Amino acid sequence: MTQAPERLTREEKKARTRAQLVDAAAAVFARRGFAAASLDEVADEAGLTKGAVYSNFDSKEELFQAVIDERLNEPMLRLAEDLDTTGTFAERAMEGARMFVDMAQQERGLFLLALEHNIYVARHPEHAAAYSARYREQLAMVADLITEQSKKSGLSLPLPADEMAMAVEALSQGMALQRLADPDHVPDDLLGRVYALLFQLPPGS
Numbered sequence: 001m002t003q004a005p006e007r008l009t010r011e012e013k014k015a016r017t018r019a020q021l022v023d024a025a026a027a028v029f030a031r032r033g034f035a036a037a038s039l040d041e042v043a044d045e046a047g048l049t050k051g052a053v054y055s056n057f058d059s060k061e062e063l064f065q066a067v068i069d070e071r072l073n074e075p076m077l078r079l080a081e082d083l084d085t086t087g088t089f090a091e092r093a094m095e096g097a098r099m100f101v102d103m104a105q106q107e108r109g110l111f112l113l114a115l116e117h118n119i120y121v122a123r124h125p126e127h128a129a130a131y132s133a134r135y136r137e138q139l140a141m142v143a144d145l146i147t148e149q150s151k152k153s154g155l156s157l158p159l160p161a162d163e164m165a166m167a168v169e170a171l172s173q174g175m176a177l178q179r180l181a182d183p184d185h186v187p188d189d190l191l192g193r194v195y196a197l198l199f200q201l202p203p204g205s
Helices: 010-032 039-046 050-056 060-081 089-106 108-123 125-153 161-181 190-198
Strands: none
Touching (some): 010 039, 010 050, 010 060, 010 108, 060 089, 060 125, 089 125, 089 190, 108 125, 108 161, 125 161, 161 190
């Protein structure tokens, strides 16, 4: 007996379409870069209409941010939340650094696209407000993780957690970029050791 085709609810259809668009956008942005890519290309890649794009995303910037969030930022935050809590703070910092560098390597195209988008926003101040709101939200999540981990270890932070989050983000992105550009001259554990200096951690802390 032939099985009846799967019937999806409106919400399920919308979620499936959105996932198709994010997948297609990831491919198009990686191939063309943020500035050169168009929503027409994304629609063609997904096998959908441009109207389907605009029914899910208000702009190319919003679609791009969805790609970065779902493929890079959210997986990285989930990894950080799953850090082994049995080790010392220094060991957890080292492990977090390793996970960030590994993620940047595994998602090399998306990581570089995220940096490209930062430059695009810096050159186009009209997009700064939306970018700033999302960036601050991301920093707040990193600051919460830093606060949680420091409390577990009874560690006093040398700077407020939000400022520590900014420093960690800048160091992480810069170091990961250096490693992608010149992997033979950037030690695997360098970012972790810099984290230790940033948090003023002696060995074994």
